[in-house]
Amino acid sequence: MEQGAKQGFYAGLEDKFYAFMESLEAKGIPAVKFFVEPLENKGVPSFPVAMLLLALLLAGGIFAAWALTAPQATALEVRVYANNAPLAGVQVTAYDGDMAVSNATTGDDGIARLEGLQTGREYTIRAFREGYGLKTASYGGGQDTVRFDLSIAVAIEIPEPTPEPEWSFKDAHDEDATGKIVVSVSEAATGKAVATTATVKLYDYASGVEKGTAYADAANGGITSFEDVAVDSRVFITASAEGYIPFDGSNSPITVQGGVNNLNAPLAIVVTRQAAGSPNASINSASSVISLSGDSGAAIAGKVEIYRIENNRSILLTEKTANAAGAASFDLNNSLEYYAVAYKAGYFKGFTRTFYAGENLNVTLVKATADNTADLTVIVHSEEGAAVGGAAVQPFAFTGDGFAYSLAASLRTGNSGQAVFRDLPLGANAVANASKGGSYGTAAVTLSTANTTVQVTLYYPAATLVASAKNLLTNASIPATFSAFLNGTQTATCEVVAGASCNLTVPSRKLVTIHAASSGFETLETVENLQPQASRYAEYYLMPSSAVNGTAIYLVKVASTAPLQYGKTVTSLKLGKTYTVYYNFYGNAGDLRGAYARLGGPVGANGDAKISGRTPPGALEKAGATLACSPVDYNPTQDYAWLDSAFAQNTPTVMQVNMTVDDNAELDEITHSSNLTVFYRSYYKQGADYVRNPYTPSLGVGADSPLPSGCDALAYNESYPVLSPKTLCQNGACITLEYEQDNSGLHGEGFEAQDMSGLDPQDDAFHPLEIHYTVELFKNLDAATGISFNSLPENTQLMALTVPNAQCDGGQNVVVSGNSFSVDLSYLKDCPSYHDYDPATYPSNFQFSGTMLAKPTGIVAETPAALQFTTGSVSSVHNSYYRIIALEEGVSSDYAAITALFTQTDNATTPVPQPSANIYTMYSMSDCLPLEIAANTCHHKLAEANAQIEVKRARDVNT
Numbered sequence: 039m040e041q042g043a044k045q046g047f048y049a050g051l052e053d054k055f056y057a058f059m060e061s062l063e064a065k066g067i068p069a070v071k072f073f074v075e076p077l078e079n080k081g082v083p084s085f086p087v088a089m090l091l092l093a094l095l096l097a098g099g100i101f102a103a104w105a106l107t108a109p110q111a112t113a114l115e116v117r118v119y120a121n122n123a124p125l126a127g128v129q130v131t132a133y134d135g136d137m138a139v140s141n142a143t144t145g146d147d148g149i150a151r152l153e154g155l156q157t158g159r160e161y162t163i164r165a166f167r168e169g170y171g172l173k174t175a176s177y178g179g180g181q182d183t184v185r186f187d188l189s190i191a192v193a194i195e196i197p198e199p200t201p202e203p204e205w206s207f208k209d210a211h212d213e214d215a216t217g218k219i220v221v222s223v224s225e226a227a228t229g230k231a232v233a234t235t236a237t238v239k240l241y242d243y244a245s246g247v248e249k250g251t252a253y254a255d256a257a258n259g260g261i262t263s264f265e266d267v268a269v270d271s272r273v274f275i276t277a278s279a280e281g282y283i284p285f286d287g288s289n290s291p292i293t294v295q296g297g298v299n300n301l302n303a304p305l306a307i308v309v310t311r312q313a314a315g316s317p318n319a320s321i322n323s324a325s326s327v328i329s330l331s332g333d334s335g336a337a338i339a340g341k342v343e344i345y346r347i348e349n350n351r352s353i354l355l356t357e358k359t360a361n362a363a364g365a366a367s368f369d370l371n372n373s374l375e376y377y378a379v380a381y382k383a384g385y386f387k388g389f390t391r392t393f394y395a396g397e398n399l400n401v402t403l404v405k406a407t408a409d410n411t412a413d414l415t416v417i418v419h420s421e422e423g424a425a426v427g428g429a430a431v432q433p434f435a436f437t438g439d440g441f442a443y444s445l446a447a448s449l450r451t452g453n454s455g456q457a458v459f460r461d462l463p464l465g466a467n468a469v470a471n472a473s474k475g476g477s478y479g480t481a482a483v484t485l486s487t488a489n490t491t492v493q494v495t496l497y498y499p500a501a502t503l504v505a506s507a508k509n510l511l512t513n514a515s516i517p518a519t520f521s522a523f524l525n526g527t528q529t530a531t532c533e534v535v536a537g538a539s540c541n542l543t544v545p546s547r548k549l550v551t552i553h554a555a556s557s558g559f560e561t562l563e564t565v566e567n568l569q570p571q572a573s574r575y576a577e578y579y580l581m582p583s584s585a586v587n588g589t590a591i592y593l594v595k596v597a598s599t600a601p602l603q604y605g606k607t608v609t610s611l612k613l614g615k616t617y618t619v620y621y622n623f624y625g626n627a628g629d630l631r632g633a634y635a636r637l638g639g640p641v642g643a644n645g646d647a648k649i650s651g652r653t654p655p656g657a658l659e660k661a662g663a664t665l666a667c668s669p670v671d672y673n674p675t676q677d678y679a680w681l682d683s684a685f686a687q688n689t690p691t692v693m694q695v696n697m698t699v700d701d702n703a704e705l706d707e708i709t710h711s712s713n714l715t716v717f718y719r720s721y722y723k724q725g726a727d728y729v730r731n732p733y734t735p736s737l738g739v740g741a742d743s744p745l746p747s748g749c750d751a752l753a754y755n756e757s758y759p760v761l762s763p764k765t766l767c768q769n770g771a772c773i774t775l776e777y778e779q780d781n782s783g784l785h786g787e788g789f790e791a792q793d794m795s796g797l798d799p800q801d802d803a804f805h806p807l808e809i810h811y812t813v814e815l816f817k818n819l820d821a822a823t824g825i826s827f828n829s830l831p832e833n834t835q836l837m838a839l840t841v842p843n844a845q846c847d848g849g850q851n852v853v854v855s856g857n858s859f860s861v862d863l864s865y866l867k868d869c870p871s872y873h874d875y876d877p878a879t880y881p882s883n884f885q886f887s888g889t890m891l892a893k894p895t896g897i898v899a900e901t902p903a904a905l906q907f908t909t910g911s912v913s914s915v916h917n918s919y920y921r922i923i924a925l926e927e928g929v930s931s932d933y934a935a936i937t938a939l940f941t942q943t944d945n946a947t948t949p950v951p952q953p954s955a956n957i958y959t960m961y962s963m964s965d966c967l968p969l970e971i972a973a974n975t976c977h978h979k980l981a982e983a984n985a986q987i988e989v990k991r992a993r994d995v996n997t
Contacts, residue, residue: 114152114177116144118165118186124148125167125188132177133162185830187902210764210776210784211296212608213600213615215882218889219264219292219299220778220808223254223277223285226304231260231799236279238303239354240264243272243291244478245471247432248354248448250848254303258838259799259806263889265840265849267294269602270476270498270547270570277303278356283323283371286346288353293476293569298810300781308369323369324396328378330364331402332385337364338403340382344368345443347375347392352441370395379443386463387445389437404463412464412485417493418455418472425455426496428847428871429474433459433483435466442469450847452870470494475602476547476570501546501568503576505532506539507554510579510592518556518580524548539575546570549605554578560586560624563692564594567605581624588729589625591633591720593756596620599696601881610759611714613767614701614816614883616650619716621693628722628729630658632684634747635695636665639715641760646703647714648677651696656683660745667749682747684723699760701767701816712760717753766916770817770875771907773916779894780805787918791894792925799837803925806837806891813907814885818874819867820910824860827890831857833901833922835893842886846871849888894922943979 118128130150132140139161142150155161161177165186173186211217223236236254241247249271254262267273274291278284282305292299308323330338343357360366360380370376372395380401381387388401404410414433418426432448445468449457462468464485470492471480477496484490507518515536522530522544529550532540544550546568554562559580568574581592595607599616611617625631641647643665651674652659659672660682672681681695697716705712721730723746727739734751742748761767764786765774777789797804813825825841834857840849841861846869852861866872866886873880894901900919907914937951940958947959966976974980 111153112155112157114155114163115183116142116150116152116163116165116186117183118144118148118150118167118188120188128165128167128186128188131164131166133164134159187828187830210774210786212606213598213603213612214296215269215600215602216266216887217269217294217296217299218810218887219267219273219275219294219301220889221252221254221262221264221275221277221301221303223260223262223279223303223305225282226306228802230802231256231258231804232279232282232305233800234279234281236260236262236277236282236303236305237356238262238275238277240267240273240275241288241353242430242473242478243274243288245430245432245473245480246434246442247430247471247473248444249273249430249473252849253851255838257799258891259804261806261808261838261891262851263840263849265842265887265889266847267299268475269294269296271473272476272571275301275303276353276355277305279305281308281369282306283308283369284344284346284355286348286353286355288348288351293571297784298776298778298808306371310369322372324372324394325367325369326376326378326393326395327365327367327398328360328380328390329398329400330360330366330380330382330388331400333402333404337362338382338385339364340380340385340403342366342368342401343379343381343443344370345377345379345441347377347441350441352377352443354444372396377437377439377441377443379437387435387443389443391437392439392441406461406463410464411461412466412487413489414459414462414468414470414483414485415489415491416451416457416459416470416472417491418451418457418474418479419493419495420477421495421497425451425453426472426474427451427453427455429455429457429472429496431457431470431472431494433462433468433470435463435468450845450870464488472496498546498548499570500543501570502573503542503544503552503566503568504539504573505542505552505554505576505578506534507556507578507580509559510581511585516556516559516580518554518578520578521553521555523551523553544568546572547602552576552578554580556580558583560590560622561691562592562594562622564620564622565597565605567603581622586624586626587731589631589720589722589731591624591718591731591754592622593716593718593754594620594622594692596716596756596758599881608758611647611699611761613699613703613761613765613772614814616696616698619695619697619718621695621718622691623689623693623720624691625689625720625722626724628724630684630686630723631689631720632656632658632682632722632747633693633720634680634682634718634751634753636680636717636753637697637714638665638717638755639713639757641699641703641712641714642679644704645679646700646712647697647760648679648700649681649695650677650698652681652683653694654690657686658684662749667745669745669749680749682745684747701770701772703760703767705761710761710764710766713757714760715755715757717755719751719753721747723747766914767816768914768916769912770815771909771914772814772816773905773907773914774810774812774814775903775905775916775918776810777920778808778810784810787920788900789920790923791920793895793897793922794893794925795895797893797925807834807894807920809890809892809903810887811890811905812885812887814883816875816883817909819872819884820912821864821867823863823866823909824907825863826858826860826906826908828858828902828904828906829892830901833857833894833896833898834903835895836890837893838891840888842866842869842888845869846886854890894920896922897924898922937985939984940981941984942981945978 116130118125125148126144126146128144130142131138132152140152140154144150163177163184164174175184221238223232238252240250250264252262254260271294272291274287285303285305309321328342330340332338339360341359344355345352346355358366375392377392378390379387385403386406388403390399416431418429420426429451430448433445434442435445445462446459451457466485469480469482472494477498479494479496481492481494483492505520507516509516517535519533522542530542534540550566552564562578562580597618598606598608637647660669661672661678662680665679721728730751732752737748764776776784778784779791791807836854839852839854843850900921902919904917939949939951941949942960960981961978963976
C-alpha cells in the first residue's frame with residue numbers, strides 16, 4: 039500500500055470513529071463528553087487510545103480462550119543473522135533430549151519455523167550452516183521467537199545467567215591508576231536534558247589547570263564523559279550552553295576514584311524579562327556584550343572568555359567567538375561578579391575590569407611581534423627530583439584587579455617533564471601551575487628574556503591514619519603506641535588507651551611503614567599507602583607474646599603492587615597482576631627460624647599463579663616448581679609453586695612474598711572467576727628438633743624428608759577470588775565491560791537495565807544505558823588495530839561512543855547508530871603514552887577505555903553485547919549480556935501510559951491492573967445466546983474495563 043493510501047485509510051478509520059462517537063452522543067450515551075473531550079483537552083488523541091483499549095480487550099479475550107482450551111502444540115519462529123543481515127540456508131533443529139523432533143531451513147529472510155513443539159517442554163534449538171559455525175539455545179515455551187547470530191566477525195553468545203557473587207563488583211577498580219568521569223547536563227528546573235549542545239570543561243581544583251573539554255548533546259540525553267583521568271585528581275567542572283546561565287561546579291569538587299565517577303551540571307534557563315502571562319517569573323540574568331578592537335580601534339573577531347569571581351578565586355565559565363563586528367554577547371547571572379579576557383592568534387590576551395551582568399565593555403588587544411614575545415619552558419619534577427611526564431601545565435597572568443587568567447591553553451609534559459609555551463608577552467609577571475593525579479605545584483616567574491625557564495615541583499597533600507589496636511586472639515581493644523616511618527625516618531607517632539584511636543599525619547602516595555607496639559604483645563609491622571587528603575580508620579591486631587609458643591606467623595594483608603596503589607590492601611585478585619603477601623614473623627631464638635608458603639586452590643593447583651619473589655632473602659632457601667615435594671635451591675630469577683625460607687640470625691619481623699597470577703589463568707566459563715588459596719606456616723629449629731606452627735601431630739618435632747620443615751605439614755590458609763565477571767582475557771588482551779544506568783553504579787553481565795521504549799532523550803524518565811569498556815594489553819600493538827561491537831537491534835540502539843583521542847590523554851566522540859560499529863584505532867601505537875609489553879621496564883600495561891551510550895528497548899531476560907578487540911590478525915572477544923526490565927506499569931506510547939482494570943461478575947480471579955505479570959482470566963460467553971448477551975443475563979455477564987490514562991510526555995512537540 040502506498041504511503042498516501044495508508045494515510046487515507048487511517049484518516050477514513052478516524053472519521054468513522056468520530057462519527058460513531060457522535061452517534062452515541064445523539065442517542066443519549068455521553069461518549070464525546072466523557073471520553074473524547076477529556077482526552078483531547080489534554081492534548082491526547084482519543085482515536086489511538088480507543089484502539090489501545092480495544093487491543094487490551096481483545097488480548098484479554100484471547101488469553102481467556104487460550105486458558106480454557108489449553109492447546110498442546112505450538113510453533114517456534116527462529117531468526118538467524120550474520121553480521122546483522124538475514125542468513126539463508128541455515129539448518130535449524132529442535133531436540134527433545136537427544137532426539138530431533140522438528141527441523142527446518144531458513145529462507146532468504148533468515149526465518150525458519152519449527153512446528154509441532156509441545157508447550158511446557160524443554161527443547162534444545164540448534165542452528166548450523168557450513169562456514170558459519172554452530173549455535174545452540176534452550177527453549178521452554180516462554181517466547182515466540184529465538185534469534186541466532188552466526189556472524190563470522192564478532193560472534194554473539196548468550197551465557198547462562200548466574201547469581202552475582204557478592205565480591206564481584208565492589209573492588210573491581212581498586213588497583214586502577216585512572217578513572218572516568220561521566221557528566222550529566224540537565225535543566226535545573228525540570229531535570230530534562232538541555233535542549234542544545236553543552237560545553238563541559240574539567241579543571242584541577244588546586245591549580246586551576248584545565249584538564250579537558252567534552253560536549254554533551256541533547257540527542258544523547260545530555261551525557262558526556264572524560265576518559266582516563268588520573269586517580270586522586272581533585273577536579274571540578276563548568277558547563278555552558280546557549281540559552282542557559284553557565285554552571286560553576288568549583289564548590290563541589292570530587293576526588294577521582296577508579297571506575298566511573300558521576301557529576302551533574304544543572305543549567306538554569308536564562309530569564310532576562312518577565313514573559314507575558316507570567317508576571318511572577320523571576321528574572322535571573324542579563325546580557326553583557328564584550329567588544330574587541332586593536333590598537334587602531336578597528337574591530338577584531340577574536341574569542342572572549344568570561345571568568346566568575348568568588349572569594350578571590352576566579353573560574354573560567356564560558357567562552358564565545360566574537361562576530362564580524364568584534365562583539366560577543368553573554369547571558370550571565372545577574373547577582374555575580376565577572377571579568378572578561380579576549381584573545382586572537384597574533385595578539386596578546388587583554389582583559390576588562392570586573393563587572394556585573396548587563397554591563398557592556400571593550401577589550402583592546404596588543405599585537406604580538408618578534409620584539410615583544412617570550413617563550414616559557416616549564417620543567418615539572420616530583421618531590422624526589424624525577425622528571426614528571428604527563429603532567430598538565432598552564433601559565434597564568436593577572437588582571438589589573440589581581441585576578442588570574444590563563445596566558446595559554448594547557449599542555450602535557452613529555453617524558454622529559456617539559457612543556458614549552460610560545461609567544462607569551464615579554465616582561466609579564468606570571469605563575470606556572472602544574473598537576474598530575476593528586477599532586478600539584480606552582481612557581482612564580484617573570485618573562486624577562488625571550489627564552490625563560492621555570493621549574494615546578496609537584497607535592498602530594500598529606501593524609502591521616504586513624505589508628506587503634508586489638509588483641510589478635512580475643513579481639514579486645516588494647517592500649518598501643520603507633521609510629522610512622524618513611525624510608526627509615528620516623529615521621530609521626532601517637533598513643534592510645536584501650537578503646538580509643540589516635541591520628542597519624544602521614545605522607546600520601548608513599549609506602550609508609552607502620553609500627554604498632556603494646557606491652558605484653560609482639561610488635562606489629564605493616565605498610566600503608568593512602569590517598570591525598572584521605573582520612574582512613576585502621577585497626578591493627580597484635581599477637582600476645584604469651585601465645586607465640588616458640589614460633590608464630592600472621593598474614594597481615596595481601597596488597598597491590600600497581601605503581602600508584604603499591605601496598606594497598608586488596609580482597610580479590612586479577613589476571614596478569616602481581617601481589618605481595620605481608621607476614622609478621624615471630625619466634626624464639628634458635629639455629630634457624632623459617633616460614634613456608636604455598637599457592638593452592640584451583641588457580642594455584644593449575645600452576646596459573648606462582649611465587650615470583652620474596653623479601654628479605656633467607657640464609658637457607660628451598661623451593662618447588664610444582665606442588666610436588668621436590669625441593670631445589672631457590673633461584674630469584676625463577677617462579678615457584680612453594681617456598682621455604684629460613685634465617686640463621688637477624689630474623690625479620692616482616693616477610694614479603696610476591697605472587698603473580700597468569701594472564702591466561704583458567705577460569706569458570708560462566709562466572710569468569712576462580713580461587714587462589716595461600717597456605718603458610720612458621721617454624722624454628724633447635725638442634726635436631728623442628729617446632730612448627732601450626733603443630734603437626736604426625737611429625738611432632740622431628741625433621742621430615744625431603745624437606746626437613748615438612749612439605750605436607752599442616753598450614754594456615756587464606757583464600758582470594760580471582761578476577762570478576764566483568765573481565766575476560768583472551769589472546770593477550772583483557773577486555774572489561776561494565777554497565778550503568780541512572781547512577782546505578784558499575785555492574786557486570788546480568789545488569790538489569792530499564793526499558794526505554796517509547797521514550798526520547800529529552801523526556802524526564804529517559805536514562806541511557808552506559809556501557810563502559812577497557813582493554814588492557816599483555817602484548818604489543820600491531821600496525822592495524824580496532825574495536826567492534828555487536829548486539830541485537832531489537833534491544834540495543836546505540837547513541838554515542840567515545841574512544842581515546844590521538845594523544846591518549848582524553849576521549850573523543852564518534853557518531854554511531856544502530857546496534858553495531860567498527861572503529862579503526864591504529865593511531866594508538868603513536869600515542870605518547872603507548873609502550874610495548876615489557877613488565878620488566880613498565881610496571882603498568884598499556885590500556886585504553888571508552889563509553890557507549892545506548893537505548894535499551896524491549897523487556898527481555900537477557901540480551902547479548904559483544905566487544906571485539908583486534909590488532910594485526912589476532913582478535914579477542916568479550917561476550918557479555920544484560921537484562922531489560924519494565925520501567926513502570928503501563929503501556930508505553932508516544933502519548934501516555936495506559937492501564938486497564940478488567941472485572942467480571944462471579945469471577946473469583948483477583949482483578950489486577952493490566953498489563954501485569956498476573957493476567958486476569960475471564961470466562962468465555964461463547965455458550966450463551968445472543969439475546970442473553972444483549973440482555974446481560976448470561977452466566978458471568980459482560981466484562982467491564984476501567985482504563986486510567988496518564989499523559990507522560992511533557993515535550994514541546996509530541997510525536
